[in-house]
Amino acid sequence: MSDAAIADIADVTPDATKAAIETEVRQIGKRARAAARALALAPAETKRRALDRAAELIRARAEDIAAANEKDMEFGRAKGLNDALLDRLKLTPERIEGIAAGVAATAALPDPVGRVLAEWDRPNGLHIERVATPLGVIGVIYESRPNVTADAGALCLKSGNAAILRGGSESLNSSAALVSCLADALEESGLSRDAVQMIPTRDRAAVGALLRLSEHVDVIVPRGGKSLIERVQTEARMPVFAHLEGLCHLYIHAAADPEKAAAIALNAKMRRVGICGAAETLLIDKAVAETLLPRIASSLSEAGCELRGDAAARRIVPAMAEAVEQDWFTEYLAPILSVRVVDGIDQAVAHVNHYGSHHTEAIVTEDQAAADRFLAECDSAIVMHNASTQFADGGEFGMGAEIGISTGRMHARGPVGAEQLCSFKYRVRGTGQTRP
Amino acid sequence: MSDAAIADIADVTPDATKAAIETEVRQIGKRARAAARALALAPAETKRRALDRAAELIRARAEDIAAANEKDMEFGRAKGLNDALLDRLKLTPERIEGIAAGVAATAALPDPVGRVLAEWDRPNGLHIERVATPLGVIGVIYESRPNVTADAGALCLKSGNAAILRGGSESLNSSAALVSCLADALEESGLSRDAVQMIPTRDRAAVGALLRLSEHVDVIVPRGGKSLIERVQTEARMPVFAHLEGLCHLYIHAAADPEKAAAIALNAKMRRVGICGAAETLLIDKAVAETLLPRIASSLSEAGCELRGDAAARRIVPAMAEAVEQDWFTEYLAPILSVRVVDGIDQAVAHVNHYGSHHTEAIVTEDQAAADRFLAECDSAIVMHNASTQFADGGEFGMGAEIGISTGRMHARGPVGAEQLCSFKYRVRGTGQTRP
Incomplete structure (x- = not known):
């Protein structure tokens, strides 16, 4: 940044x-x-x-x-x-x-x-x-x-x-x-x-x-x-609450509702492109890419978003630029979205865990079992089902102000507000007990 | 160790x-x-x-x-x-x-x-x-x-x-x-x-x-x-759950019940001297030192404990060895106890926070307000009122097995059991929400 x-x-x-x-x-x-x-x-x-x-x-x-x-x-x-x-x-x-x-x-x-x-x-x-x-x-x-x-x-x-x-x-x-x-x-x-x-x-x-x-x-x-x-x-010689970049993924599953998919894709990328909850990569199942991707791509393009796709995505939407390996690692914070066609959940989860920053990922699907798997297997602070990644925010979570979104796994993960800036102690009250 | x-x-x-x-x-x-x-x-x-x-x-x-x-x-x-x-x-x-x-x-x-x-x-x-x-x-x-x-x-x-x-x-x-x-x-x-x-x-x-x-x-x-x-x-290039030594203090307050004070002092030091919850330093209010210390000292001596006191403690129990500055910093893990006479809670808390290892401290008193102050002001993982420091243990806390007692303030503090070895994530379920 x-x-x-x-x-x-x-x-x-x-x-x-x-x-x-x-x-x-x-x-x-x-x-x-x-x-x-x-x-x-x-x-x-x-x-x-x-x-x-x-x-x-x-x-x-x-x-x-x-x-x-x-x-x-x-x-x-x-x-x-x-x-x-x-x-x-x-x-x-x-x-x-x-x-x-x-x-x-x-x-x-x-x-x-x-x-x-x-x-x-x-x-x-x-x-x-x-x-x-x-x-x-x-x-x-x-x-x-x-x-x-x-x-x-x-x-x-x-x-x-x-x-x-x-x-x-x-x-x-x-x-x-x-x-x-x-x-x-x-x-x-x-x-x-x-x-x-x-x-x-x-x-x-x-x-x-x-x-x-x-x-x-x-x-x-x-x-x-x-x-x-x-x-x-x-x-640092002390603990660090890392607030890493938000390389967030949106995954359109084969059983996605097309309306929800289109609305969430547009919102997740374009509502505000400069915040850490903005989506940077779109993953879409090949089973629905043919029918859904052209619609999503054109609404994003109309909104001013540049698309960079893998070979399969470019076969479907030839106007897309070519995504190179570095794109999958990039938090654009700009109206640019990388697009990859995947075989299914396994490949989507593997992509997220390999290229992502453990921040926020969302799946769009009407298949509850698929959603549960994606939410369980993505190793990220925030995982969402049928909602825009732009909700990754302490205020939207109802936590009040936040200092940021922690991408580490220790102590504070996700939005870090006043509660997360606390530790704790154990208070033990007795009446004279000794340990046998 | x-x-x-x-x-x-x-x-x-x-x-x-x-x-x-x-x-x-x-x-x-x-x-x-x-x-x-x-x-x-x-x-x-x-x-x-x-x-x-x-x-x-x-x-x-x-x-x-x-x-x-x-x-x-x-x-x-x-x-x-x-x-x-x-x-x-x-x-x-x-x-x-x-x-x-x-x-x-x-x-x-x-x-x-x-x-x-x-x-x-x-x-x-x-x-x-x-x-x-x-x-x-x-x-x-x-x-x-x-x-x-x-x-x-x-x-x-x-x-x-x-x-x-x-x-x-x-x-x-x-x-x-x-x-x-x-x-x-x-x-x-x-x-x-x-x-x-x-x-x-x-x-x-x-x-x-x-x-x-x-x-x-x-x-x-x-x-x-x-x-x-x-x-x-x-x-370490990753977070550390520090399990520091247990330099635990027992503080006998002016309003201590003499029976409880004597029983807890003996148990906190001598039940097992080699565990991290064993008391290493006894602090006692000068208001009760004259009456209480001789009794506590003799029961500890009889149990085989060596006492090392400051000047005020040695005036009351002349048989005590002399405590030097290093004693206050020492986790003996042995039948040795350092003893200091203090003016009151302020000095007791200051001693604990300066010399202690942020592990476990106990106060013996019948004065609830004094207990509350001690429990609030000691910056330790476990603070106890009218109970032996030897209860500092995951099993005694009802948490099952523990990997140790964390003395850090991040993530896991106090007994670290299976729950403390977990992180968390946020799971968000929607029905197609986009962020306005």
Whole structure:
């Protein structure tokens, strides 16, 4: 995704500067750890009030935030960012209001800390509870999207975690302005402003320093492209909630309802092409390709989608471009769709598990047994039957705000919201029991 | 803990041998990945039958297993293992029967895969389920305890995971004999014997190779001492379920019931001194130290426990040895207890969070508010009120067999049984929904 974010990882800083940055990042981590200990015990109402206040401050300081963003835009233009990246960086008044509304919505979520996740009694009278607790200190590394600064910061705080934020270097001023709103709101609410901090330098050495700081950082959440995430997974000395790309597949099974297939294909690809739940590859059973593919292809083409097919698909729709091996591995995030004709479920599942990113896959079929098999055998965070892959979203799941969709299998999988940013502990209550 | 296991991590192997081992470990991983894909879809009844058959085979081959163990004992004696380590390595007929019974008990557990952990409907008619799935391939690195080979292997299989086992090098033959029972049982049940494999070499380079194999190994479970685990956490290129030492604290609060305090102190330390739930440090409020400590100290001394106290404790019980700073950091796993007099809860919690290993802590008090504070503020996997720390055990929690007690905060915390060795996925069922 963000090449800028990827470049930020490389280390080309002089040793003396690196040492100074290492020291600074360590200090940030130390303060975050202390703040996290206190925040973990903060009452739900205090956290809610702090986040509400942060939303107010974002609204009240909208002009300052816009001015800070304009500095970032100048920097970005000078750096030669393309239009898509500049658009992602840009904060309009509407977008700033959207950010404030998002923080207020997070404030209104049920508090995830202290929930009793399970409880039971033992024959010896011990009462055991599994209780949700914060994770601790969360490091978030992300693209030059200022809104993520507020979204991620607010979610971390809601779940009782301290956050250390490192956005793409172009968003430094915008992020600083937003972090100030969160930190000031924390302070006004009697909490520590160190509970949300950002790395205040564009220097790429700071990322390496953060990834080594296992003493003070409990988990790293990277958002971005494959190479960023692989690099983080290699370098991080703490657990990583990987938010890999969404190389999502839509599989049209032989027993698909043609209307549903056509509607879902168009929606899954074209509703928004730049989100991680957008379909990138269409798999279609050869039994129905002859009848269904021309219709799906023409509606996609009319909507402005380029199709790249394998040989069998191109025999049916000769206007398609040729798909090469690399296409099956590609998250286009653009109006392009690769198309492959398959023999049936086995081949569809094998394709998904080989080429996919374990994010979201959907099958269209009226055959319940076929759907069950596809849902069971695709090794992905989200598997869907007769629904568009674009529903892969915390909000659509009813989970409130999300920090992203985790494609790993540990701890958090799928949409990562406030609940998923929690750990748990066991609380055991006795009346003097000793173990025989 | 096992110095041998720690030494196994160091790399002193010639490069050519290392390359050969790297290739071999990679082949093991590749086979494990293929086996895991199939095992993830195996019916509960098939897994149960395979584990029952494994228990039968362990019983039927008890003599062969004992003979293999005798080779390991010779190796261990030649290597100069101390009596405690030799005892841990030794398999008597009773212990072999215990291992078989453990595998049969795991077979009888409810199947953890496919459980619907949560489900809800969305206003647009989508039905969403969170469903338990296996994690994939689990690498287990552990001490020279042959029973762990069977316990860990059986738990991984029960939860639909393929296992790659690497025990301490002295247990190689015993482990191989036990793994054969599991693998043969899998094969007889129509499953792949590759679902449970061991690293068939004593060479330490194999551990490094396993830790780098992120492509085929989804999680590493290390069991052992602090240095082993820190090394694994540094080198592993995949998530780690750390099973750190159990530096457990017992805190006698000012409002403690004297009878409960005395009984729990004796049990928490002395019931079994070698398990991770044994208390290592006693904290006692100065308000009751004068009256309670002499009684607790004398019952512990009578039971053969050495006490090492701070200055305040030694003023009250002058027979105590002097505790030095290192004592507060030490998991004795022996009849030794460090004793510190504290001002109250704040100091007790600060001590626990600074010196502890985030495993298990207990408070003895009749003051519910004090108990609630201690339970909330101690950042440990298990926190107990008026109960012995020796209850920190999957079996005592009613969870069946466990692979250990995780001291990390990600994914699995506390006792790790079959359920904790699962991940989950979201299953979404629609009727043709597209996203507006």
